[in-house]
Structures are given as structure tokens and as C-alpha cells.
Amino acid sequence: MLILVIRTVLMYLFVIIAVRIMGKRQLSEMQTTELVITLIIADIASIPMQNTAQPLLTGVIPILILISSEIIISIIMMKSSKIRNMICGKPEVLVNDGKLCQNTLKSLRMTTEDLSVQLRQLGAYNINDVQFCIIEPNGKLSLQLKPEKRSPNCEQLQVAVRDTGIDAVIISDGELLKNSMKLCNIDEEWILSTLQKEGLSLDNIMIMTANKMREYNIIRKE
Amino acid sequence: MNRIIVAIALLIISATICTMEIHSVSINSEECIEKLNETVNHMYLGNYNEAIKAAETASHAWKNNTKILDIFLYHDYVDEITESMSTLVINTKEKNNKVCSEIVEKIKVQLASIKNSELPYLHNIL
Numbered sequence: 001m002l003i004l005v006i007r008t009v010l011m012y013l014f015v016i017i018a019v020r021i022m023g024k025r026q027l028s029e030m031q032t033t034e035l036v037i038t039l040i041i042a043d044i045a046s047i048p049m050q051n052t053a054q055p056l057l058t059g060v061i062p063i064l065i066l067i068s069s070e071i072i073i074s075i076i077m078m079k080s081s082k083i084r085n086m087i088c089g090k091p092e093v094l095v096n097d098g099k100l101c102q103n104t105l106k107s108l109r110m111t112t113e114d115l116s117v118q119l120r121q122l123g124a125y126n127i128n129d130v131q132f133c134i135i136e137p138n139g140k141l142s143l144q145l146k147p148e149k150r151s152p153n154c155e156q157l158q159v160a161v162r163d164t165g166i167d168a169v170i171i172s173d174g175e176l177l178k179n180s181m182k183l184c185n186i187d188e189e190w191i192l193s194t195l196q197k198e199g200l201s202l203d204n205i206m207i208m209t210a211n212k213m214r215e216y217n218i219i220r221k222e
Numbered sequence: 223m224n225r226i227i228v229a230i231a232l233l234i235i236s237a238t239i240c241t242m243e244i245h246s247v248s249i250n251s252e253e254c255i256e257k258l259n260e261t262v263n264h265m266y267l268g269n270y271n272e273a274i275k276a277a278e279t280a281s282h283a284w285k286n287n288t289k290i291l292d293i294f295l296y297h298d299y300v301d302e303i304t305e306s307m308s309t310l311v312i313n314t315k316e317k318n319n320k321v322c323s324e325i326v327e328k329i330k331v332q333l334a335s336i337k338n339s340e341l342p343y344l345h346n347i348l
Contacts, residue, residue: 053297071229
């Protein structure tokens with residue numbers, strides 16, 4: 001049993017490192033090859049975890065090979081659009097200038113219900129409001145509404161808007177985040193003096209966000 | 223550029239481990255077979271003390287090697303041979319020439335099977 005525990009911990013750490021080397025964090029951002037490899041790695045890693053008669057290397061070596069193959073393939077795909085299209089596919093237009101491409105729907109084996117569900121999730125409840133709809137290689141839909149259905153932006157309304165830059169989390173659970181501070185051009189001195197003004201210390205802070213205009217928001221720990 | 227170096231490094235590590243495995247299994251199998259042949263020869267010549275010594279050396283050497291072999295091979299395969307080795311030692315002490323020959327042949331087949339199954343032949347890959 002102890003061996004099972006040790007193997008599980010070792011394989012868990014190894015898989016984290018392996019997936020980290022692949023370089024993607026979120027499932028939804030993965031390309032086809034990365035998704036396939038992640039699923040295979042999960043399966044391969046579980047086998048030596050459960051079977052102590054099997055050497056750990058029977059899980060480690062295939063994972064190493066898969067990771068290096070994935071890195072090499074992704075570099076090749078970066079350099080060659082032909083290979084990329086072959087492996088990942090191309091974006092397909094489902095709605096072209098307001099007109100539904102029925103042949104494309106058929107070739108993708110996608111029903112109108114599937115399309116309607118995805119359009120609703122993107123905020124388009126009426127297909128007639130859609131000017132362009134493209135299905136990306138990762139299966140997600142990208143949408144452009146017809147001009148009369150789009151929300152106007154500040155430029156169109158001729159409204160001047162102040163540029164406050166990005167609002168970044170500069171304190172998380174009492175810890176200063178240096179990268180975010182750099183992003184907002186904020187130094188530790190300002191943060192500590194602001195906290196002092198509010199009668200708080202770092203340990204009291206759950207989240208503190210700020211931007212380059214020194215506008216901040218604090219959420220205290222309960 | 224960094225990623226490709228990582229990929230190549232991982233491939234080299236994998237290739238090194240595979241080569242070490244094939245080498246380790248091959249060397250250990252050959253050493254073992256040599257000792258086993260020695261055992262059988264001594265038995266048929268009637269040198270039972272020498273035969274027992276050779277059998278015990280082979281068994282002891284194999285048990286030491288299992289620490290390395292268990293890293294690369296399924297433990298069941300290695301344990302089967304260890305069991306056969308122990309049986310060989312007992313039968314050598316009991317001067318059972320016929321049984322000893324059978325056990326030695328069985329061990330040789332098992333060793334050959336382990337060795338060949340690690341080589342990249344088409345029937346192994348498929």
C-alpha cells in the first residue's frame with residue numbers, strides 16, 4: 001500500500017511537470033493534438049499507479065515520448081500552415097454575410113439545434129441577427145452580429161473615456177504579486193502606504209486590485 | 223527554441239533509458255545462462271559440489287540483479303525466473319540431473335523471451 005502511495009505521488013508530480021512543459025493551462029485553449037495527448041497521458045499514468053508489479057518507467061517513458069512529439073509537432077505546425085491545416089483543421093464559415101451555409105453544416109455533421117445552442121451561449125438569440133459565424137478548429141464558435149444589432153462603442157458614440165489601464169490583482173491572500181505591480185507601474189511603497197491609510201496590513205487583505213491611475217479596490221479577509 | 227531543446231532532451235533521456243534496459247537485460251541474461259550451463263555440465267560430469275556452487279552463484283547473482291531488472295521489467299517475469307532459480311538449487315542439491323536440465327532449459331527460454339521481447343522487432347511492436 002505504501003508503494004501505491006509513493007507511486008501515485010511520483011506519477012502525479014511527473015504528469016504535472018509533463019503537462020506544464022506542454023505549455024497550455026486550460027482545456028478550452030488546447031489544440032486537437034494537445035487534447036489527445038492530455039487524455040492519453042492521463043490513461044498511461046494511471047496504469048503503473050494501480051499496478052505495483054509494473055515498472056514506473058512503463059508510464060514515464062511513453063509520457064516523455066508523447067510530450068517531446070507534441071512539442072516537435074507544434075513547432076512544425078507553427079512553421080507550416082499545410083501541416084497545421086492537416087492536423088488541426090481550418091476554420092469553417094457557418095453564416096456568411098447573414099446567410100446560413102447549409103452544406104458546411106452538413107459536412108460538419110452539425111445540426112441546427114447544435115448551432116442554435118452555441119449562438120445563444122454567445123448572446124445571439126436570433127440567427128437573423130448574425131452576420132458572420134465561424135467554427136474554429138478547437139470547436140468554438142466566433143460570432144459577428146449585423147451592424148444594426150451590435151452594441152455601439154465609445155468611439156461611435158463620440159464619448160471620451162479615460163484610459164485607466166488594466167486592473168490587476170496586486171495582493172492575493174496577503175501576498176504581493178510583483179508581476180501585476182509591474183504591469184500597473186505600482187511600487188510596494190505606495191501599496192503599503194495605502195494600506196496604512198486604510199488602517200490595514202498585508203495579512204488582512206484577501207484581494208487588492210489597482211490600476212495605473214492608482215484607483216484601487218480592497219476585499220478584506222473574513 | 224527552448225521548447226525544441228526540451229523535446230530533444232526528453233527524447234535523448236528516453237533513448238538512453240531504453241538502451242540501458244536492453245543492455246542490462248542482455249548482460250544479465252548472458253551471465254545467468256553461462257552459470258546455468260556450467261551447473262548442468264558439472265552435474266553430468268558428476269561434480270555435484272561444483273554444480274551446487276555454480277547453481278547457488280547463479281541464483282545469488284540473479285537475486286542481486288533483480289533490483290536493477292525490476293526497474294525495467296514486469297516484476298512477475300523476473301519473479302518467475304527467481305522462483306525457477308531457487309528450484310534449481312534445491313534439485314542440484316538433491317542430485318536430480320533430469321529435473322535440473324529441465325529447469326535450466328525453462329530458465330533459458332524465459333530469459334530468451336524477456337530479452338527478445340525488449341527488442342524492437344515488428345512482432346513485438348504489433
